[in-house]
Amino acid sequence: MLQSLIFDMDGTLFQTDKILELSLEDTFNHLRRLNKWDAVTPIDKYREIMGVPLPKVWETLLPDHSIEVREQIDTYFLERLIENISNGKGALYPNVKEVFNYLKENNYSIYIASNGLTEYLKAIVNYYDLDYWVTEFFSIQQITTLDKGDLVKDIIKKYNIEKAAVVGDRLSDINAAKDNGLISIGCNFDFAQEDELAQADWVIDDLIELTTILPKL
Known part of the structure; x- marks a missing residue:
């Protein structure tokens, strides 16, 4: 599990x-x-x-x-x-908080691994109160290689994670999962590319689909 x-x-x-x-x-x-x-x-x-x-x-x-x-x-x-x-000009994708509630209720730990800079991520986390659900967010700024696979490796090491999935829309997310022996779940959202998503283990069109996929994993 x-x-x-x-x-x-x-x-x-x-x-x-x-x-x-x-x-x-x-x-x-x-x-x-x-x-x-x-x-x-x-x-x-x-x-x-x-x-x-x-x-x-x-x-x-x-x-x-x-x-x-x-x-x-x-x-x-x-x-x-x-x-x-x-100024509130951005937005979370539909069902983010619903999915996060589901994950928390079912004892999943939630982390964020992003190529975004720390201050940028902090602004999003603070504005949308994501720290209520998210254990910790990690920025690519924290590692010298600028490789998301290495960033995910740091998360795994810090929290002694054995089984996890990486959820993201781009090849860097899919490769970060593969590089660390994790399951990759591709998000077919705004910036996604078909050839990249084809390399994911699972592909979703809405985050709410995680609530049906995760019990199968």
Whole structure:
């Protein structure tokens, strides 16, 4: 029987799409004011790579900019994201709290492993009171490799987890499960890609489906 579930945050628990375009547009307007950008905001490109750590985001979106500029933009973007979360412009996916209640009632431990930065995750957890259910959230910032498999490994080691599933929408989540001998549950949500989900052990279209899948595991 499974003991624990390790959830991704963006595109799995939190509807990042609701604040992504707004925050990215703010950020590239900032670049334009600095005369460091003169094209359209690359929202579609960001959607393609959604789920990778932010340093890799800026390598992709700003390949011709210096590391210093990328770091400045990273900070600015994070500020915009947190402000939009705090202003209630984001949202959890349907049934997050219902599923978390089910898990808590059935003695599952809940963890979050995200490629998001610590302050960003903290803003979401605090705004939606997720710490009522979640034992601990982990950010990719906490490890040097920027590999979600290593992040999940740290969770397993810290909490002596033997049987668990990783729930997420991208290949990094599926691989993190495989790398650690865990079950992978792919979420067919906003940023998911069919070829990536094909590699998961299970695929769901709504988090509420976990309540029927988990007893089978």
